[in-house]
Amino acid sequence: EVQLVESGGGLVKPGESLRLSCAASGFTFSDYSMNWVRQAPGKGLEWVSSISTSSAYIYYADSVKGRFTVSRDNAKKSLFLQMNSLRDDDTAVYYCATENDPGEFDYWGQGTVVTVSS
Amino acid sequence: QSVLTQPPSVSGTPGQRVTISCSGSSSNIGINSVTWYQQLPGTAPTLLIYSNNKRPSGVPDRFSGSKSGTSASLAISGLQSGDEADYYCSTWHDSLNGPVFGGGTKLTVL
Numbered sequence: 001e002v003q004l005v006e007s008g009g010g011l012v013k014p015g016e017s018l019r020l021s022c023a024a025s026g027f028t029f030s031d032y033s034m035n036w037v038r039q040a041p042g043k044g045l046e047w048v049s050s051i052s053t054s055s056a057y058i059y060y061a062d063s064v065k066g067r068f069t070v071s072r073d074n075a076k077k078s079l080f081l082q083m084n085s086l087r088d089d090d091t092a093v094y095y096c097a098t099e100n101d102p103g104e105f106d107y108w109g110q111g112t113v114v115t116v117s118s
Numbered sequence: 119q120s121v122l123t124q125p126p127s128v129s130g131t132p133g134q135r136v137t138i139s140c141s142g143s144s145s146n147i148g149i150n151s152v153t154w155y156q157q158l159p160g161t162a163p164t165l166l167i168y169s170n171n172k173r174p175s176g177v178p179d180r181f182s183g184s185k186s187g188t189s190a191s192l193a194i195s196g197l198q199s200g201d202e203a204d205y206y207c208s209t210w211h212d213s214l215n216g217p218v219f220g221g222g223t224k225l226t227v228l
Contacts, residue, residue: 035216037163044120044206044219044220044221044222045155045163045206045208045219045222046219047214047216047217047218047219049216050215050216059214059215059216061214061216062214095162095163100168101168101169102210102217103150103153103208103209103210103216103217104153104165104168104169105153105155105163105165105217106165106168106174107165108162108163108164109162110161110162111162
C-alpha cells in the first residue's frame, strides 16, 4: 500500500524557517518524480514544487521561488521542503504527492499544517 | 484568480447526473490533457480522472471526464450522498513547468 506521511509543520513567525518532510513507503520511491502542493485555509490547491527522480530537474511556483528549496533522499525514501523567509500567505496545508505523468498526482499524503503568524 | 475556471458550486439530488465545467485557454487545456481530483471533506485530494477521461482503478464508472478544445467537463451520474466533495481540474502549464489548478467546485447532494 502506498503511503506518504508528511511532518514538520507548525506555527512560525513571519521571516522564520521550517523544514517539511515526506516519508514514502509501499512503492519504489526512486522511480517517481515528487511534488509539493499546498492549500490555504478555505482555498483551492496550489502547486508549489517538483523534483525529478534523480533530482536533476527541480521547479518552483513563482510564489515560492528563491525562498523554498525542495530535495529528496532516495536511499531514505524521503522528500523535503526547506521553507525560508516565510510569509503570512504561506499559511496552508502542505501535501506531498507522487507524479505518475507530468502534472498527474496519483498519490497524496494526508498533509501537514503550516501557520505563519506573528 | 485561477488560470482554470470552474463554477464555485453545483448541486443535485440522489440519482441525478451533474456536470462540472473547467474552462482554460489555448495555452493550457488546449494543448494538454486534463486531470480531475476529488477532495472529500477534511481529507487530502485523490486522483479521480487522468488523461482527460481515464479512471484509476477503484474509481466507479459513474465518474467520467471529457475535453473539447479549451474546456473540460467532469460528469457524475447516479449521484450519491458520498459524492459530496470539492472537485478540482488541473492541467500542465508549460511556462511554469508545473500544473495549474481550477479554483474548485463544491458539489452538494440535496
